Amino acid sequence: MELAQYISTGIIESYLLGLATKDQVAEFRLMRKLYPALEMEIALVENRMEKAALGEAVPPPSRVWEGIQQRLNWKSTQQQEEEDERRKHYTFINMQPKEGTYISVHRSWRPIVIAIVVLCKICLVAAVYYYFKTQVLQDKLEDMRQQQNVTVPR
Amino acid sequence: MAGDPAAQRLLYDKYGGALYGIVLQLIPECAKANEILVKVFTYAFQNIHAFTESDHVSLFTWLMKQAREISLRDTSPASMAAEVKVEDQQLTLSNAHYIQRFTAHLPEQSSQVFRLCYYKGLSTQAIARLLDREEDEVKQSLSVAMIEFRKYLQSNWS
The missing domain is CATH 1.10.10.10 (Winged helix-like DNA-binding domain superfamily/Winged helix DNA-binding domain)
Structure with a gap:
Protein backbone atom coordinates (compact mmCIF):
# COMPACT_ATOMS: atom_id res chain seq x y z
CA MET A 1 0.00 0.00 0.00
CA GLU A 2 1.25 3.44 -0.87
CA LEU A 3 2.22 5.45 2.19
CA ALA A 4 0.24 8.57 1.28
CA GLN A 5 -2.85 6.51 0.64
CA TYR A 6 -2.35 4.66 3.92
CA ILE A 7 -2.03 7.92 5.83
CA SER A 8 -5.11 9.40 4.15
CA THR A 9 -7.29 6.64 5.64
CA GLY A 10 -6.92 8.40 8.99
CA ILE A 11 -5.15 5.43 10.54
CA ILE A 12 -2.82 7.67 12.58
CA GLU A 13 -5.78 9.58 14.02
CA SER A 14 -7.61 6.32 14.63
CA TYR A 15 -4.59 4.88 16.46
CA LEU A 16 -4.08 7.98 18.57
CA LEU A 17 -7.74 8.15 19.56
CA GLY A 18 -7.58 4.50 20.54
CA LEU A 19 -10.13 3.42 17.93
CA ALA A 20 -7.88 1.16 15.84
CA THR A 21 -8.54 -2.58 16.03
CA LYS A 22 -5.79 -5.04 17.05
CA ASP A 23 -5.13 -5.90 13.39
CA GLN A 24 -4.92 -2.24 12.47
CA VAL A 25 -2.51 -1.57 15.34
CA ALA A 26 -0.30 -4.49 14.24
CA GLU A 27 -0.33 -3.23 10.65
CA PHE A 28 0.40 0.32 11.83
CA ARG A 29 3.44 -0.85 13.81
CA LEU A 30 4.69 -2.77 10.80
CA MET A 31 4.24 0.26 8.56
CA ARG A 32 6.21 2.39 11.03
CA LYS A 33 9.10 -0.04 10.70
CA LEU A 34 8.86 -0.18 6.92
CA TYR A 35 8.37 3.55 6.39
CA PRO A 36 10.35 5.72 8.81
CA ALA A 37 8.85 8.75 7.03
CA LEU A 38 5.60 7.87 8.79
CA GLU A 39 7.12 9.13 12.05
CA MET A 40 7.08 12.70 10.82
CA GLU A 41 3.41 12.45 9.92
CA ILE A 42 2.61 10.91 13.32
CA ALA A 43 4.37 13.82 15.03
CA LEU A 44 2.32 16.26 12.92
CA VAL A 45 -0.96 14.59 13.79
CA GLU A 46 -0.05 14.45 17.49
CA ASN A 47 0.78 18.14 17.33
CA ARG A 48 -2.59 18.95 15.71
CA MET A 49 -4.46 16.98 18.35
CA GLU A 50 -2.53 18.68 21.12
CA LYS A 51 -3.26 22.12 19.68
CA ALA A 52 -6.95 21.27 19.31
CA ALA A 53 -7.25 19.99 22.88
CA LEU A 54 -5.26 22.90 24.37
CA GLY A 55 -7.58 25.29 22.56
CA GLU A 56 -10.58 23.64 24.22
CA ALA A 57 -9.09 23.37 27.71
CA VAL A 58 -11.40 23.52 30.71
CA PRO A 59 -9.58 24.54 33.92
CA PRO A 60 -10.08 21.77 36.45
CA PRO A 61 -11.11 22.72 40.01
CA SER A 62 -8.30 23.10 42.54
CA ARG A 63 -9.47 20.02 44.44
CA VAL A 64 -8.29 17.86 41.54
CA TRP A 65 -4.66 18.78 42.19
CA GLU A 66 -5.21 18.24 45.92
CA GLY A 67 -6.71 14.85 45.11
CA ILE A 68 -3.67 13.93 43.03
CA GLN A 69 -1.33 14.92 45.87
CA GLN A 70 -3.37 12.95 48.41
CA ARG A 71 -3.44 9.90 46.16
CA LEU A 72 0.31 10.08 45.53
CA ASN A 73 0.98 10.41 49.28
CA TRP A 74 -1.44 7.60 50.04
CA LYS A 75 0.23 5.40 47.46
CA SER A 76 3.68 6.13 48.86
CA THR A 77 2.34 5.32 52.37
CA GLN A 78 0.86 2.11 51.02
CA GLN A 79 4.19 1.22 49.41
CA GLN A 80 5.90 1.90 52.74
CA GLU A 81 3.43 -0.41 54.51
CA GLU A 82 4.08 -3.12 51.93
CA GLU A 83 7.81 -2.66 52.48
CA ASP A 84 7.31 -2.91 56.27
CA GLU A 85 5.24 -6.08 55.77
CA ARG A 86 8.03 -7.56 53.66
CA ARG A 87 10.64 -6.58 56.24
CA LYS A 88 8.75 -8.50 58.93
CA HIS A 89 10.20 -11.69 57.48
CA TYR A 90 13.74 -10.57 58.25
CA THR A 91 15.62 -10.36 61.51
CA PHE A 92 17.63 -7.18 61.85
CA ILE A 93 20.88 -7.25 63.70
CA ASN A 94 22.05 -3.88 64.82
CA MET A 95 25.79 -4.13 64.46
CA GLN A 96 26.41 -0.51 65.29
CA PRO A 97 24.18 1.91 67.11
CA LYS A 98 24.57 4.46 64.30
CA GLU A 99 21.40 5.16 62.34
CA GLY A 100 21.20 3.70 58.85
CA THR A 101 23.99 1.17 59.35
CA TYR A 102 22.15 -2.11 59.70
CA ILE A 103 22.65 -5.47 58.14
CA SER A 104 19.68 -7.70 57.59
CA VAL A 105 19.75 -11.47 57.84
CA HIS A 106 16.98 -13.82 56.77
CA ARG A 107 15.22 -15.83 59.48
CA SER A 108 16.38 -19.11 58.00
CA TRP A 109 19.90 -18.24 59.18
CA ARG A 110 18.79 -18.52 62.84
CA PRO A 111 18.85 -22.39 63.09
CA ILE A 112 22.06 -22.47 61.04
CA VAL A 113 23.77 -20.08 63.45
CA ILE A 114 22.43 -22.04 66.48
CA ALA A 115 23.74 -25.31 64.94
CA ILE A 116 27.16 -23.74 64.34
CA VAL A 117 27.34 -22.48 67.94
CA VAL A 118 26.30 -25.89 69.37
CA LEU A 119 28.83 -27.66 67.14
CA CYS A 120 31.57 -25.29 68.29
CA LYS A 121 30.71 -25.99 71.91
CA ILE A 122 30.78 -29.75 71.33
CA CYS A 123 34.19 -29.41 69.66
CA LEU A 124 35.43 -27.29 72.54
CA VAL A 125 34.28 -29.83 75.15
CA ALA A 126 35.78 -32.66 73.07
CA ALA A 127 39.06 -30.76 72.74
CA VAL A 128 39.25 -30.20 76.53
CA TYR A 129 38.30 -33.84 77.23
CA TYR A 130 40.93 -35.24 74.88
CA TYR A 131 43.53 -32.76 76.15
CA PHE A 132 43.11 -33.98 79.73
CA LYS A 133 42.93 -37.60 78.61
CA THR A 134 46.21 -37.16 76.73
CA GLN A 135 47.72 -35.51 79.77
CA VAL A 136 46.72 -38.46 81.97
CA LEU A 137 48.16 -40.93 79.47
CA GLN A 138 51.40 -38.95 79.23
CA ASP A 139 51.67 -38.94 83.03
CA LYS A 140 51.12 -42.70 83.14
CA LEU A 141 53.71 -43.20 80.43
CA GLU A 142 56.15 -41.06 82.36
CA ASP A 143 55.52 -43.08 85.55
CA MET A 144 56.06 -46.34 83.68
CA ARG A 145 59.36 -45.05 82.27
CA GLN A 146 60.51 -44.03 85.73
CA GLN A 147 59.55 -47.46 87.17
CA GLN A 148 61.43 -49.14 84.33
CA ASN A 149 64.49 -47.05 85.10
CA VAL A 150 64.31 -48.06 88.77
CA THR A 151 63.93 -51.84 88.15
CA VAL A 152 66.64 -52.13 85.49
CA PRO A 153 69.99 -50.92 86.99
CA ARG A 154 72.75 -49.92 84.64
CA MET B 1 9.08 13.24 36.93
CA ALA B 2 8.02 10.28 39.06
CA GLY B 3 9.35 11.93 42.19
CA ASP B 4 9.77 15.55 41.20
CA PRO B 5 6.85 17.67 42.49
CA ALA B 6 7.86 20.69 40.36
CA ALA B 7 7.84 18.63 37.16
CA GLN B 8 4.51 17.10 38.16
CA ARG B 9 2.99 20.52 38.72
CA LEU B 10 4.36 21.77 35.41
CA LEU B 11 2.80 18.87 33.54
CA TYR B 12 -0.49 19.30 35.33
CA ASP B 13 -0.58 23.04 34.62
CA LYS B 14 0.17 22.46 30.96
CA TYR B 15 -2.18 19.58 30.19
CA GLY B 16 -4.67 19.44 33.09
CA GLY B 17 -7.20 21.70 31.38
CA ALA B 18 -6.95 20.03 27.96
CA LEU B 19 -7.39 16.58 29.51
CA TYR B 20 -10.23 17.77 31.72
CA GLY B 21 -12.02 19.00 28.59
CA ILE B 22 -11.61 15.57 27.01
CA VAL B 23 -12.73 13.70 30.14
CA LEU B 24 -15.81 15.91 30.48
CA GLN B 25 -16.84 14.89 26.99
CA LEU B 26 -16.61 11.25 27.94
CA ILE B 27 -18.14 11.64 31.40
CA PRO B 28 -20.37 14.72 31.53
CA GLU B 29 -20.50 14.72 35.32
CA CYS B 30 -18.08 17.03 37.14
CA ALA B 31 -17.53 14.96 40.30
CA LYS B 32 -16.81 11.82 38.32
CA ALA B 33 -14.67 13.71 35.79
CA ASN B 34 -12.61 15.17 38.66
CA GLU B 35 -12.03 11.68 40.00
CA ILE B 36 -10.98 10.43 36.57
CA LEU B 37 -8.52 13.30 36.12
CA VAL B 38 -6.99 12.50 39.51
CA LYS B 39 -6.55 8.89 38.40
CA VAL B 40 -5.06 9.88 35.04
CA PHE B 41 -2.37 12.11 36.56
CA THR B 42 -1.64 9.72 39.41
CA TYR B 43 -1.17 6.95 36.87
CA ALA B 44 1.00 9.19 34.69
CA PHE B 45 3.24 10.29 37.57
CA GLN B 46 3.74 6.75 38.78
CA ASN B 47 4.08 5.08 35.38
CA ILE B 48 5.90 7.64 33.29
CA HIS B 49 8.20 4.86 32.04
CA ALA B 50 5.14 3.46 30.21
CA PHE B 51 5.21 6.56 27.99
CA THR B 52 8.81 6.02 26.97
CA GLU B 53 7.97 2.41 26.17
CA SER B 54 4.88 3.40 24.16
CA ASP B 55 4.64 4.24 20.47
CA HIS B 56 3.63 7.81 21.18
CA VAL B 57 5.77 10.70 20.08
CA SER B 58 4.19 13.35 22.29
CA LEU B 59 3.39 13.03 25.96
CA PHE B 60 0.04 14.71 25.48
CA THR B 61 -1.44 12.13 23.11
CA TRP B 62 -0.27 9.37 25.47
CA LEU B 63 -2.03 11.14 28.35
CA MET B 64 -5.09 11.64 26.15
CA LYS B 65 -5.23 7.92 25.42
CA GLN B 66 -4.84 7.09 29.13
CA ALA B 67 -7.61 9.56 29.99
CA ARG B 68 -10.02 7.93 27.54
CA GLU B 69 -9.13 4.41 28.64
CA ILE B 70 -9.51 5.22 32.35
CA SER B 71 -12.78 7.06 31.69
CA LEU B 72 -14.25 4.14 29.78
CA ARG B 73 -12.98 1.61 32.32
CA ASP B 74 -14.44 3.54 35.23
CA THR B 75 -17.84 3.90 33.63
CA SER B 76 -20.00 1.18 35.14
Missing part, protein backbone atom coordinates in the same frame (compact mmCIF):
# COMPACT_ATOMS: atom_id res chain seq x y z
CA PRO B 77 -21.65 -1.23 32.67
CA ALA B 78 -25.08 -0.29 34.07
CA SER B 79 -24.62 3.41 33.47
CA MET B 80 -23.06 2.63 30.10
CA ALA B 81 -26.15 0.67 29.03
CA ALA B 82 -28.42 3.44 30.23
CA GLU B 83 -26.38 6.04 28.41
CA VAL B 84 -26.36 4.06 25.19
CA LYS B 85 -30.14 3.99 25.20
CA VAL B 86 -30.33 7.76 25.42
CA GLU B 87 -26.97 8.36 23.83
CA ASP B 88 -28.17 11.04 21.44
CA GLN B 89 -29.41 13.24 24.27
CA GLN B 90 -26.34 12.52 26.43
CA LEU B 91 -23.80 13.16 23.75
CA THR B 92 -25.27 16.43 22.61
CA LEU B 93 -25.24 17.90 26.11
CA SER B 94 -22.19 19.89 25.23
CA ASN B 95 -21.27 20.71 21.67
CA ALA B 96 -18.36 22.92 22.61
CA HIS B 97 -15.58 20.39 22.23
CA TYR B 98 -13.82 19.96 18.91
CA ILE B 99 -14.66 16.26 18.66
CA GLN B 100 -18.33 17.02 19.32
CA ARG B 101 -18.28 19.69 16.61
CA PHE B 102 -16.62 17.25 14.24
CA THR B 103 -19.32 14.58 14.70
CA ALA B 104 -22.00 17.15 14.02
CA HIS B 105 -20.76 17.49 10.44
CA LEU B 106 -20.52 13.79 9.68
CA PRO B 107 -23.11 11.76 7.76
CA GLU B 108 -25.63 10.38 10.24
CA GLN B 109 -24.45 6.77 10.14
CA SER B 110 -20.76 7.63 10.45
CA SER B 111 -21.48 10.07 13.24
CA GLN B 112 -23.42 7.48 15.20
CA VAL B 113 -20.75 4.81 14.78
CA PHE B 114 -17.92 7.21 15.63
CA ARG B 115 -19.69 8.40 18.79
CA LEU B 116 -20.43 4.90 19.99
CA CYS B 117 -16.86 3.89 19.27
CA TYR B 118 -15.10 6.92 20.76
CA TYR B 119 -17.39 7.92 23.62
CA LYS B 120 -18.59 4.47 24.63
CA GLY B 121 -15.56 2.39 23.68
CA LEU B 122 -17.68 -0.14 21.80
CA SER B 123 -16.12 -2.42 19.19
CA THR B 124 -17.44 -2.47 15.64
CA GLN B 125 -18.90 -5.90 16.38
CA ALA B 126 -20.81 -4.58 19.40
CA ILE B 127 -22.02 -1.55 17.46
CA ALA B 128 -23.24 -3.80 14.64
CA ARG B 129 -25.24 -5.83 17.15
CA LEU B 130 -26.57 -2.74 18.87
CA LEU B 131 -27.66 -1.04 15.67
CA ASP B 132 -28.70 -4.28 13.98
CA ARG B 133 -26.35 -3.73 11.07
CA GLU B 134 -23.63 -5.70 9.30
CA GLU B 135 -20.18 -5.34 10.85
CA ASP B 136 -18.63 -4.45 7.48
CA GLU B 137 -21.12 -1.66 7.13
CA VAL B 138 -20.14 -0.35 10.57
CA LYS B 139 -16.44 -0.57 9.68
CA GLN B 140 -17.11 1.36 6.49
CA SER B 141 -18.94 4.07 8.43
CA LEU B 142 -16.04 4.32 10.87
CA SER B 143 -13.53 4.53 7.98
CA VAL B 144 -15.48 7.44 6.51
CA ALA B 145 -15.46 9.13 9.91
CA MET B 146 -11.69 8.71 10.28
CA ILE B 147 -10.96 10.10 6.82
CA GLU B 148 -13.13 13.10 7.67
CA PHE B 149 -11.49 13.48 11.08
CA ARG B 150 -8.09 13.70 9.43
CA LYS B 151 -9.33 16.40 7.06
CA TYR B 152 -10.98 18.22 9.97
CA LEU B 153 -7.73 18.31 11.96
CA GLN B 154 -5.71 19.35 8.91
CA SER B 155 -8.03 22.19 8.01
CA ASN B 156 -8.29 23.62 11.52
CA TRP B 157 -4.96 22.98 13.27
CA SER B 158 -2.26 22.73 10.65
Whole structure:
Protein backbone atom coordinates (compact mmCIF):
# COMPACT_ATOMS: atom_id res chain seq x y z
CA MET A 1 0.00 0.00 0.00
CA GLU A 2 1.25 3.44 -0.87
CA LEU A 3 2.22 5.45 2.19
CA ALA A 4 0.24 8.57 1.28
CA GLN A 5 -2.85 6.51 0.64
CA TYR A 6 -2.35 4.66 3.92
CA ILE A 7 -2.03 7.92 5.83
CA SER A 8 -5.11 9.40 4.15
CA THR A 9 -7.29 6.64 5.64
CA GLY A 10 -6.92 8.40 8.99
CA ILE A 11 -5.15 5.43 10.54
CA ILE A 12 -2.82 7.67 12.58
CA GLU A 13 -5.78 9.58 14.02
CA SER A 14 -7.61 6.32 14.63
CA TYR A 15 -4.59 4.88 16.46
CA LEU A 16 -4.08 7.98 18.57
CA LEU A 17 -7.74 8.15 19.56
CA GLY A 18 -7.58 4.50 20.54
CA LEU A 19 -10.13 3.42 17.93
CA ALA A 20 -7.88 1.16 15.84
CA THR A 21 -8.54 -2.58 16.03
CA LYS A 22 -5.79 -5.04 17.05
CA ASP A 23 -5.13 -5.90 13.39
CA GLN A 24 -4.92 -2.24 12.47
CA VAL A 25 -2.51 -1.57 15.34
CA ALA A 26 -0.30 -4.49 14.24
CA GLU A 27 -0.33 -3.23 10.65
CA PHE A 28 0.40 0.32 11.83
CA ARG A 29 3.44 -0.85 13.81
CA LEU A 30 4.69 -2.77 10.80
CA MET A 31 4.24 0.26 8.56
CA ARG A 32 6.21 2.39 11.03
CA LYS A 33 9.10 -0.04 10.70
CA LEU A 34 8.86 -0.18 6.92
CA TYR A 35 8.37 3.55 6.39
CA PRO A 36 10.35 5.72 8.81
CA ALA A 37 8.85 8.75 7.03
CA LEU A 38 5.60 7.87 8.79
CA GLU A 39 7.12 9.13 12.05
CA MET A 40 7.08 12.70 10.82
CA GLU A 41 3.41 12.45 9.92
CA ILE A 42 2.61 10.91 13.32
CA ALA A 43 4.37 13.82 15.03
CA LEU A 44 2.32 16.26 12.92
CA VAL A 45 -0.96 14.59 13.79
CA GLU A 46 -0.05 14.45 17.49
CA ASN A 47 0.78 18.14 17.33
CA ARG A 48 -2.59 18.95 15.71
CA MET A 49 -4.46 16.98 18.35
CA GLU A 50 -2.53 18.68 21.12
CA LYS A 51 -3.26 22.12 19.68
CA ALA A 52 -6.95 21.27 19.31
CA ALA A 53 -7.25 19.99 22.88
CA LEU A 54 -5.26 22.90 24.37
CA GLY A 55 -7.58 25.29 22.56
CA GLU A 56 -10.58 23.64 24.22
CA ALA A 57 -9.09 23.37 27.71
CA VAL A 58 -11.40 23.52 30.71
CA PRO A 59 -9.58 24.54 33.92
CA PRO A 60 -10.08 21.77 36.45
CA PRO A 61 -11.11 22.72 40.01
CA SER A 62 -8.30 23.10 42.54
CA ARG A 63 -9.47 20.02 44.44
CA VAL A 64 -8.29 17.86 41.54
CA TRP A 65 -4.66 18.78 42.19
CA GLU A 66 -5.21 18.24 45.92
CA GLY A 67 -6.71 14.85 45.11
CA ILE A 68 -3.67 13.93 43.03
CA GLN A 69 -1.33 14.92 45.87
CA GLN A 70 -3.37 12.95 48.41
CA ARG A 71 -3.44 9.90 46.16
CA LEU A 72 0.31 10.08 45.53
CA ASN A 73 0.98 10.41 49.28
CA TRP A 74 -1.44 7.60 50.04
CA LYS A 75 0.23 5.40 47.46
CA SER A 76 3.68 6.13 48.86
CA THR A 77 2.34 5.32 52.37
CA GLN A 78 0.86 2.11 51.02
CA GLN A 79 4.19 1.22 49.41
CA GLN A 80 5.90 1.90 52.74
CA GLU A 81 3.43 -0.41 54.51
CA GLU A 82 4.08 -3.12 51.93
CA GLU A 83 7.81 -2.66 52.48
CA ASP A 84 7.31 -2.91 56.27
CA GLU A 85 5.24 -6.08 55.77
CA ARG A 86 8.03 -7.56 53.66
CA ARG A 87 10.64 -6.58 56.24
CA LYS A 88 8.75 -8.50 58.93
CA HIS A 89 10.20 -11.69 57.48
CA TYR A 90 13.74 -10.57 58.25
CA THR A 91 15.62 -10.36 61.51
CA PHE A 92 17.63 -7.18 61.85
CA ILE A 93 20.88 -7.25 63.70
CA ASN A 94 22.05 -3.88 64.82
CA MET A 95 25.79 -4.13 64.46
CA GLN A 96 26.41 -0.51 65.29
CA PRO A 97 24.18 1.91 67.11
CA LYS A 98 24.57 4.46 64.30
CA GLU A 99 21.40 5.16 62.34
CA GLY A 100 21.20 3.70 58.85
CA THR A 101 23.99 1.17 59.35
CA TYR A 102 22.15 -2.11 59.70
CA ILE A 103 22.65 -5.47 58.14
CA SER A 104 19.68 -7.70 57.59
CA VAL A 105 19.75 -11.47 57.84
CA HIS A 106 16.98 -13.82 56.77
CA ARG A 107 15.22 -15.83 59.48
CA SER A 108 16.38 -19.11 58.00
CA TRP A 109 19.90 -18.24 59.18
CA ARG A 110 18.79 -18.52 62.84
CA PRO A 111 18.85 -22.39 63.09
CA ILE A 112 22.06 -22.47 61.04
CA VAL A 113 23.77 -20.08 63.45
CA ILE A 114 22.43 -22.04 66.48
CA ALA A 115 23.74 -25.31 64.94
CA ILE A 116 27.16 -23.74 64.34
CA VAL A 117 27.34 -22.48 67.94
CA VAL A 118 26.30 -25.89 69.37
CA LEU A 119 28.83 -27.66 67.14
CA CYS A 120 31.57 -25.29 68.29
CA LYS A 121 30.71 -25.99 71.91
CA ILE A 122 30.78 -29.75 71.33
CA CYS A 123 34.19 -29.41 69.66
CA LEU A 124 35.43 -27.29 72.54
CA VAL A 125 34.28 -29.83 75.15
CA ALA A 126 35.78 -32.66 73.07
CA ALA A 127 39.06 -30.76 72.74
CA VAL A 128 39.25 -30.20 76.53
CA TYR A 129 38.30 -33.84 77.23
CA TYR A 130 40.93 -35.24 74.88
CA TYR A 131 43.53 -32.76 76.15
CA PHE A 132 43.11 -33.98 79.73
CA LYS A 133 42.93 -37.60 78.61
CA THR A 134 46.21 -37.16 76.73
CA GLN A 135 47.72 -35.51 79.77
CA VAL A 136 46.72 -38.46 81.97
CA LEU A 137 48.16 -40.93 79.47
CA GLN A 138 51.40 -38.95 79.23
CA ASP A 139 51.67 -38.94 83.03
CA LYS A 140 51.12 -42.70 83.14
CA LEU A 141 53.71 -43.20 80.43
CA GLU A 142 56.15 -41.06 82.36
CA ASP A 143 55.52 -43.08 85.55
CA MET A 144 56.06 -46.34 83.68
CA ARG A 145 59.36 -45.05 82.27
CA GLN A 146 60.51 -44.03 85.73
CA GLN A 147 59.55 -47.46 87.17
CA GLN A 148 61.43 -49.14 84.33
CA ASN A 149 64.49 -47.05 85.10
CA VAL A 150 64.31 -48.06 88.77
CA THR A 151 63.93 -51.84 88.15
CA VAL A 152 66.64 -52.13 85.49
CA PRO A 153 69.99 -50.92 86.99
CA ARG A 154 72.75 -49.92 84.64
CA MET B 1 9.08 13.24 36.93
CA ALA B 2 8.02 10.28 39.06
CA GLY B 3 9.35 11.93 42.19
CA ASP B 4 9.77 15.55 41.20
CA PRO B 5 6.85 17.67 42.49
CA ALA B 6 7.86 20.69 40.36
CA ALA B 7 7.84 18.63 37.16
CA GLN B 8 4.51 17.10 38.16
CA ARG B 9 2.99 20.52 38.72
CA LEU B 10 4.36 21.77 35.41
CA LEU B 11 2.80 18.87 33.54
CA TYR B 12 -0.49 19.30 35.33
CA ASP B 13 -0.58 23.04 34.62
CA LYS B 14 0.17 22.46 30.96
CA TYR B 15 -2.18 19.58 30.19
CA GLY B 16 -4.67 19.44 33.09
CA GLY B 17 -7.20 21.70 31.38
CA ALA B 18 -6.95 20.03 27.96
CA LEU B 19 -7.39 16.58 29.51
CA TYR B 20 -10.23 17.77 31.72
CA GLY B 21 -12.02 19.00 28.59
CA ILE B 22 -11.61 15.57 27.01
CA VAL B 23 -12.73 13.70 30.14
CA LEU B 24 -15.81 15.91 30.48
CA GLN B 25 -16.84 14.89 26.99
CA LEU B 26 -16.61 11.25 27.94
CA ILE B 27 -18.14 11.64 31.40
CA PRO B 28 -20.37 14.72 31.53
CA GLU B 29 -20.50 14.72 35.32
CA CYS B 30 -18.08 17.03 37.14
CA ALA B 31 -17.53 14.96 40.30
CA LYS B 32 -16.81 11.82 38.32
CA ALA B 33 -14.67 13.71 35.79
CA ASN B 34 -12.61 15.17 38.66
CA GLU B 35 -12.03 11.68 40.00
CA ILE B 36 -10.98 10.43 36.57
CA LEU B 37 -8.52 13.30 36.12
CA VAL B 38 -6.99 12.50 39.51
CA LYS B 39 -6.55 8.89 38.40
CA VAL B 40 -5.06 9.88 35.04
CA PHE B 41 -2.37 12.11 36.56
CA THR B 42 -1.64 9.72 39.41
CA TYR B 43 -1.17 6.95 36.87
CA ALA B 44 1.00 9.19 34.69
CA PHE B 45 3.24 10.29 37.57
CA GLN B 46 3.74 6.75 38.78
CA ASN B 47 4.08 5.08 35.38
CA ILE B 48 5.90 7.64 33.29
CA HIS B 49 8.20 4.86 32.04
CA ALA B 50 5.14 3.46 30.21
CA PHE B 51 5.21 6.56 27.99
CA THR B 52 8.81 6.02 26.97
CA GLU B 53 7.97 2.41 26.17
CA SER B 54 4.88 3.40 24.16
CA ASP B 55 4.64 4.24 20.47
CA HIS B 56 3.63 7.81 21.18
CA VAL B 57 5.77 10.70 20.08
CA SER B 58 4.19 13.35 22.29
CA LEU B 59 3.39 13.03 25.96
CA PHE B 60 0.04 14.71 25.48
CA THR B 61 -1.44 12.13 23.11
CA TRP B 62 -0.27 9.37 25.47
CA LEU B 63 -2.03 11.14 28.35
CA MET B 64 -5.09 11.64 26.15
CA LYS B 65 -5.23 7.92 25.42
CA GLN B 66 -4.84 7.09 29.13
CA ALA B 67 -7.61 9.56 29.99
CA ARG B 68 -10.02 7.93 27.54
CA GLU B 69 -9.13 4.41 28.64
CA ILE B 70 -9.51 5.22 32.35
CA SER B 71 -12.78 7.06 31.69
CA LEU B 72 -14.25 4.14 29.78
CA ARG B 73 -12.98 1.61 32.32
CA ASP B 74 -14.44 3.54 35.23
CA THR B 75 -17.84 3.90 33.63
CA SER B 76 -20.00 1.18 35.14
CA PRO B 77 -21.65 -1.23 32.67
CA ALA B 78 -25.08 -0.29 34.07
CA SER B 79 -24.62 3.41 33.47
CA MET B 80 -23.06 2.63 30.10
CA ALA B 81 -26.15 0.67 29.03
CA ALA B 82 -28.42 3.44 30.23
CA GLU B 83 -26.38 6.04 28.41
CA VAL B 84 -26.36 4.06 25.19
CA LYS B 85 -30.14 3.99 25.20
CA VAL B 86 -30.33 7.76 25.42
CA GLU B 87 -26.97 8.36 23.83
CA ASP B 88 -28.17 11.04 21.44
CA GLN B 89 -29.41 13.24 24.27
CA GLN B 90 -26.34 12.52 26.43
CA LEU B 91 -23.80 13.16 23.75
CA THR B 92 -25.27 16.43 22.61
CA LEU B 93 -25.24 17.90 26.11
CA SER B 94 -22.19 19.89 25.23
CA ASN B 95 -21.27 20.71 21.67
CA ALA B 96 -18.36 22.92 22.61
CA HIS B 97 -15.58 20.39 22.23
CA TYR B 98 -13.82 19.96 18.91
CA ILE B 99 -14.66 16.26 18.66
CA GLN B 100 -18.33 17.02 19.32
CA ARG B 101 -18.28 19.69 16.61
CA PHE B 102 -16.62 17.25 14.24
CA THR B 103 -19.32 14.58 14.70
CA ALA B 104 -22.00 17.15 14.02
CA HIS B 105 -20.76 17.49 10.44
CA LEU B 106 -20.52 13.79 9.68
CA PRO B 107 -23.11 11.76 7.76
CA GLU B 108 -25.63 10.38 10.24
CA GLN B 109 -24.45 6.77 10.14
CA SER B 110 -20.76 7.63 10.45
CA SER B 111 -21.48 10.07 13.24
CA GLN B 112 -23.42 7.48 15.20
CA VAL B 113 -20.75 4.81 14.78
CA PHE B 114 -17.92 7.21 15.63
CA ARG B 115 -19.69 8.40 18.79
CA LEU B 116 -20.43 4.90 19.99
CA CYS B 117 -16.86 3.89 19.27
CA TYR B 118 -15.10 6.92 20.76
CA TYR B 119 -17.39 7.92 23.62
CA LYS B 120 -18.59 4.47 24.63
CA GLY B 121 -15.56 2.39 23.68
CA LEU B 122 -17.68 -0.14 21.80
CA SER B 123 -16.12 -2.42 19.19
CA THR B 124 -17.44 -2.47 15.64
CA GLN B 125 -18.90 -5.90 16.38
CA ALA B 126 -20.81 -4.58 19.40
CA ILE B 127 -22.02 -1.55 17.46
CA ALA B 128 -23.24 -3.80 14.64
CA ARG B 129 -25.24 -5.83 17.15
CA LEU B 130 -26.57 -2.74 18.87
CA LEU B 131 -27.66 -1.04 15.67
CA ASP B 132 -28.70 -4.28 13.98
CA ARG B 133 -26.35 -3.73 11.07
CA GLU B 134 -23.63 -5.70 9.30
CA GLU B 135 -20.18 -5.34 10.85
CA ASP B 136 -18.63 -4.45 7.48
CA GLU B 137 -21.12 -1.66 7.13
CA VAL B 138 -20.14 -0.35 10.57
CA LYS B 139 -16.44 -0.57 9.68
CA GLN B 140 -17.11 1.36 6.49
CA SER B 141 -18.94 4.07 8.43
CA LEU B 142 -16.04 4.32 10.87
CA SER B 143 -13.53 4.53 7.98
CA VAL B 144 -15.48 7.44 6.51
CA ALA B 145 -15.46 9.13 9.91
CA MET B 146 -11.69 8.71 10.28
CA ILE B 147 -10.96 10.10 6.82
CA GLU B 148 -13.13 13.10 7.67
CA PHE B 149 -11.49 13.48 11.08
CA ARG B 150 -8.09 13.70 9.43
CA LYS B 151 -9.33 16.40 7.06
CA TYR B 152 -10.98 18.22 9.97
CA LEU B 153 -7.73 18.31 11.96
CA GLN B 154 -5.71 19.35 8.91
CA SER B 155 -8.03 22.19 8.01
CA ASN B 156 -8.29 23.62 11.52
CA TRP B 157 -4.96 22.98 13.27
CA SER B 158 -2.26 22.73 10.65
